[in-house]
Amino acid sequence: MGGVMEEEVVRRFLRRFLEKFPAPLGSEDPLPLNPLSRKVSLDELRGESLDLGLRLLNTRDAPSTLNAAMCHAALAELLKADLSPFHLPQEAEQQQGEEQEVVLLQSEPVQRLFLNKLREVGVAWHQNLPSPLPVGPSRFLMCSAHAIRNTRRKMEDRHVTLPDFNTLTGLKDGVERGYYAVFDGHGGVDAAIYAATHLHVNLSQQEGLQSDPATAFKTAFTRTDDMLRGKAKRERLRSGSTGVAVLLQGEWLHVAWLGDSQSMLVRRGQDITLMDPHKPEREDEKQRVEDLGGCIIFMGCWRVNGTYAVSRAIGDFDQKPYVSGDADCSSTRLHGDEDYILLACDGFFDVVRPAEVPALVLGVLREQGECPGALEGAGCEEVSEGVLGERVAQELVAHAKAAGSSDNITVMVVFLRPPAQLLLQDQSNTAVATEGSAQE
Template structure:
């Protein structure tokens, strides 16, 4: 983290918020929910704080550290004044359920903790340790021809800083969630899954087990919220966690991840689809069925066989994630995460050629890139995801499309590698065989 950039931000932020927000005053950013349980407060507060700081141009590492410090202070407070009053007509079962908090006043307290921490750091700033490596990441998402945008994504290179983890293992977290029937399940997963993952004792020793537990816990949490608020949506998801030289990918449904090593696509996973033989057998063993209605569907409803949410079709639509772990050897190029809106139009074997082609034409820092980068040498991978999304749309995808490209090596190295080895043409030739006929 650049010290001068951090000091400059703290100066601007404390100029804007020189004192705590007054009771009853409007919040500078709206909470996701009107009511939250104590467990949800963790994820919703972090999301709120990161969103507020991002809109004001805070360095990402500083944002994570500020939010972590503010949340730690918030959780030391007596939160009983924020408890929601019991409804007079509540049933006995509801009265015994989890205690809910009024989101706006408790989030005002959180934001005031954030302001307090910022003021203290502005007056006595000590540069905190930063991740030794921040991987370049290109992300682009579009609503496409759909009426609503139901995808969500999260890039969290500062995983340890956000959760105060100091075990010497560097971590970065990347996620794409593809909602259906509304955006609530995707939003919930993007807000809470990484929080649940951070609390798993097996995170360092067995990331796959940690992921499976975190997915299941997030699904259970969302079940309670869906019951309270009569929500009916669901979401597939694909998530990657990099711990030092270990890549763990976890997924539910038909969102996918592709690893590319030395210009060749490496299969990491098999997406969960109703027509997949083992998924079909699992559903039929439970008493369900797979029917074809334009596409294969579970009990004539959902076109995915695993998801967060979709509680009207549980357990046929399972909430159990699958995981795979890969040791990174240093010759990996990147990992690509995307929803089915991309992979319905682009075969995984086409990814290396499309990315290489995008890299060769992405050096121009024209308007429309994903994230403004400062150094000219960093412009190489800037608009890759945008060009991949455009390709999927041109190839016929009408769905929401989200593409996330996490470079495991600097993208300019990939270009120089292909120029030096002559593999670019070979990659193009092999990929063209899979290209859809126009």
Template sequence: MEEEEARSFLARFVVEFPAALGEDSLLPVSPLSRKASMEELHGESLELGLRLLADRGAPAGLSALLCQAALSQLLQSDLSPFHCPQEAEANQEEGHQVVLIESESVLRLFLNKLIDVALTWHQNLPKLPSAPSRFLRCSVHAIKNTRRKMEDKHVILAEFNQLFGIQDGVERAYYAVFDGHGGVDAATYASIHLHVRLSKEKTLQSDAATAFKTAFKHTDDMFKSKAKRERLRSGTTGVAVLIQGQELTVAWLGDSQAVLVRRGQDVTLMDPHKPEREDERQRIEDLGGCITFMGCWRVNGTYAVSRAIGDFDQKPYVSGDADCSVTQLFGDEDYVLLACDGFFDAVRPSEVPRLVLDALRQLGDLDSGGDTPQEQEDVGLRVAQQLVGHAKAAGSSDNITVIVVFLRPTEQLLVQDATKGTAASHHAPQQ
């Protein structure tokens, strides 16, 4: 089926793009920036390639492979003709010259590489790697809610290995939620570049926690350079999950959170960073800062977060250092949920298992039948929408983003719950 879907998509794609884009052709996707550093080129190219393919209904696995192949060709090209003229003062950072590239021209070259790969594969499709064996069905929903702007971003990347050409036999999937403030720039930047930086870390396989911490710090440093060049002032909290083999690694900055549910019980993975948390307050005061209450607890009377990517006017009080936890997976895990504080301000982590089961039951009852694997899968995909609706009804006025990554088929969760209910009734005291 995967090969059949791939061939069908490629046949449609080459009809729309039968040849390379000409110099005067309109680009089918807009550049993410006017200028980009060489380091930013990797993430921006992949983001736009994946967006182009997703908009045309490409299978996710094929999209990752096409983008990886096109990027590999791009990085072997001579990009010096696309270098921007040196702007002596603007591009000086810590004593070295930063090379900036004219984004639109390089994007055109990347898209032409992508089209070329698609044309080649349409003629002779290579053997596609098999899909991950772990059940990783994902439900996601995000709303602006009553806020003026949507400043959340999220990433769903079950094809982590395919996108980065990793072939070590260890399955990987990556998920993240970024909750921006003061604008969406920092959240957008982290959603494009953090997983790219993570893929480049040498300790990824042996020590994912260290790899994550380094990737967060590097992404913060990269955004600092961009913020200086373009006078950006925003920040973002973030929570990211890497499922690597039988290991689940969570990394976070700020108050976005992840919760694991195992056999219907919530498992604490993390302690969110908030200014009023005692160790965070002490860290900030030791640096000479302060925590003040102005409707909520704020760092130096400004930001309501104590750790974030960005917020450079309050570094180091608002720290860019992520925390991590590692949890072993035994096969009896139900799902992992990631969400921003717009969700968790209205929902306690301990409430998550009940809310997800309620959503599964309600959606199952609304469906006609609901017994086939496909029908159960469709029910699972709508769970995040129910959770977001609950948080809004419970009083959240903030942007809300929820991702639920199911680690088992949803029907097993309902059977498990029914079994628990039966066992409980058997042990109920006689009246």
């Protein structure tokens, strides 16, 4: 029965998709969504095409696994095509530089071709469903994410949720993976957008991803930073971004980070430290900067050479190597009793201590759990919009704002057990504690 229902889900979506995309885009037809760049290198084509495809499909209410599978299939077809008609002439400045030649493509026409490939995949699958079907639940049960600009003039945060990391990137080694990341930009949003678009693609291309994930993660950060350096030089971009990324790989949780965005784990209601954020005032970071000939100065907050308030970041090339692009990574084995992982930018962690998080999350779950039928995922108005736990990130962001944060705030909660199970466990613990008090 499940297989029949899954087939119907796929057929229904493909039918709706083709109704809205009845014919290929012509050379003069506008794109339904703007691409991220006007010019794209061959190295950037994968990330930018996948980003465009996911943005388009995510508006169509399809299962995330199906979205990922279609984007991967369309990208594979795009990369087989002759892209030479889209090549741009090499610019004079680039010709005079010492770097190796970078082939640049016109983004709009090449992305028009990608979207037509995406449509071709939809047509082919509508006529003959792929086997196995690219749908089905991930063991990464739910991710609650929310972000606000707050009182800042611009929103410079970006976040990425990829429960179907393998499907999107084409990995078929039998190890289940989910990827989640938060990027906090400064001096503009370009670096944060770039990292959110390319880091996971670079990570998927590391040969040692399964055998040595820490090195793979660090290399992916370095590769992303190097790619951004080329784009920043070509387009005169000036910005930077901290970043924290989580890879759930089999029974392991791997966290890599640059700067002061953070991730934490909660296991049976207790907060577990996964990392030490890079801040200029951290003694080893201060020593590293000073050994390079730089300095840490207090100007409202501690700053590297009196400029940036972070000591490691993607971008910020005017302050490299003082602002380092070298990521750190930690690995934690999961035992099945973990509740969730939380990722957030400093707009959250500057006003909320990690030790406060478990009680805050339980408070939201309790409030929702008071609705009739909430533990079954349906009931009163608050729960009818989705399953229990969906609003957790939104409430955490609201709490941080009320606590005095004026920065951009992004919070992501990746549940490792069903929220209903966490609430039942809390209710059981409360009942035991109440019974114990009564006996005393």
